Amino acid sequence: MKRKATAVWNGDIKTGAGHITTGSTVLNKTQYSFNSRFADGIGTNPEELLAAAHAGCFTMKLDLDLTQAGYTVESLETQSVVTLDNGKITKSELTLVAKVPNISDEEFQVIAKGAEETCPVSQGFSFEIVLTATLV
Template identity: 55%
Template sequence: MKRNATAVWNGSLKEGAGKLTTQSTTLKDTQYSFKSRFEEGVGTNPEELIAAAHSGCFTMQLSAYITEASFEIESIETKCDIDLVDGTIITSHLTVNAKVNGITDDVFQQLVTKAEKNCPISKLLNAAISTTATLA
C-alpha cells in the first residue's frame, strides 16, 4: 500500500503560504503558513498533522490488540501532543482514555505499550528519510 500527499508553497517563509492535498482529498488545498505553524493563523501545520496521524494510527493498533485478546471495546480516545523545540520534534505523547469490557488495568497497560511500540507511525518517527529532488 502506498499513500501520498502534496504540498505547494508560494513565497517566502514568513509571508508565503502553502496548500496541502491528500490522495483521498480529505485535505484538499488545505491552508498552512508560518502563522498557522508558529503563531495563530488559519490552517493546519505539519506538527498538527503528525499528531493526528500518530493518535489515529496508535488507536487503531491498540484496538487490534484488544480485539485479538478477545475483549470488547466500547471506546478509545487518544490525544497526541507533539513538542517542537528549536526546530526538532522532541516528543510525541499519547494520552489514552478507553472503555473496554472485562479487561484488567495490567493487561490494558501491556497492550498500550505494545501498540505504542508497534503502530506504523511510532515506527516512522524513528525511520530513515529519503529524498528525490528535481530543480525546474
C-alpha cells in the first residue's frame, strides 16, 4: 500500500504560504503557513498532521488487538499531542479513553501498550512516545 500527499509552498518562510492535498482529497489545498505552525494562524501544520496520523493509527491498531483478543469495543477516543522543541519533534503523547466491557484494567493496559508499540505510525517515529490509557 502506498499513500500520497502533495505540499506546495510559495514565498519565504515568514511571509509565504502553502497548501497540502492528500491523495484522497480529504485535505484539498488545505492552507499551512508559518503562523499556522508556530502561532495561531488559520490552517494546518506538519505536527498537527503527525498527531492526527498517530492518534488514528494507534486507535485502529488497538481496536484490532482488542477484537483479536475476544473483546467487543464500545468506544475508543485517542488524543495525540506532538511536541516541537527547538526545531525538533521530540514527543507524541497519546491519551486514550476507552469503553471495553468485560476486560480487566491489567489486561487492557497490556493490550494498549502493545498497540502503541506496534502501530505502523509509532514504529515510524524515532522520538519519545508516551501512552496514558484509561478504561472507563
